[in-house]
Amino acid sequence: MAITGDLIYSFIVTVAFGLLQQIPPKTLLSAGLIGVAGRAIFLICSYHGQAPTMASFLGAVVIAVLAEIMARWQKVPVSVYVVASFIPLVPGLTTYEAMGDFLRGEYTQGIAKSTQAGLIAIAIAAGLAVVSSIARYHKAVANRKHKKTP
């Protein structure tokens, strides 16, 4: 039950954040579903014992792949989908706890938690980056083929 609630909240958060970034109305629903997919992968990986960094990386990869596919289908820029969908993966709670630790003077805890939050952020960025560089490579190859056989 907890997982169902988590996925529903992820959907709402993604759609609301997308709306605040003014993404095209026709993409709101699908962006929300991509957000849910990313969060689901994160939860599944965490459940099977993966570290939060790895789980976030895989979640970001899935989000980026789905975003590339949907963007081609709907003929909108890829960032429209990516921007909102990764919000449920953002390590907000860890960052916030780290800040609380620093305020209370527990620096060791604070540094440990902020390092973890930083690593998760890097993992998400890396996930998005890997997929988008593969997509760029694919596009370049496709263009070259297209030019050779006019």
Add this chain to the structure above:
Amino acid sequence: MERYDVLRLAMTAGEIMLVNGGETYRVEDTIRRICQAGRLTGEEAFVTPTGIFLTVDDIKGEPPLSMVRRIPVRTIDLNKIARVNDFSRRFAQGRMTVQEGMEELAEIRKEVTYNERWTLAASAVGAAASTMLLGGGVQDLALGALVGFSTMAFLHRLTMLQTTHFLKEFVGGAFAAILSLVLVKFIGIFGGQVVFFQPDKIILGTLYLLVPGVTLTNAIRDLISGDLVAGVVRGIDALLVAGALAGGSGFVLAFWGGS
């Protein structure tokens, strides 16, 4: 079709994209596409997050033309990016005059995708949902929605905050923190200690709405496509915005905890 008209059209399309949060390579591609459709060859567009430099130098005869435009204020409206992207592709098919193109761009610039009522509703619902996502209880739901709504409405009203960078995020974080702490304290005094609220989850729910998502994704995409200047600048921008958010709420929390 005059050369400078085409140049102006390309520049305007690029400007709308950059102002509303387009990636660097997308802006450059759009400008190139429009220039080529308008039979301008030898175009060079150099786009940074704060300005566009565009020069056209045909090899034959005509003197080179160039244009620079500063982008002092940036907002985020991804629907406009999609619209201009679509426009540039249709213009490249060549069934549109420059005059018609200019009219369409003026229309796109004026368009409002979601009005304030929609964005405030999304703020309330989104803040409540992220409060719950972070592990808040049912009792935090209503407070989360209230704080999210009030913070965004407050930021909308203070348009003067747009002129100073990072002030909006700092004030937003501080406002969300003050409001949540005061509300929870107030309910605690008057409603007894029957219900337990988690003010930190409520604050975070609102902060989630202010995460610099577009800047961050653009930074990554710019770095990958080799626009190093734009990528690094946007990365720093995202870091500073995140820092301002944490600083605003942290300042209030530190003060509150100390009293």
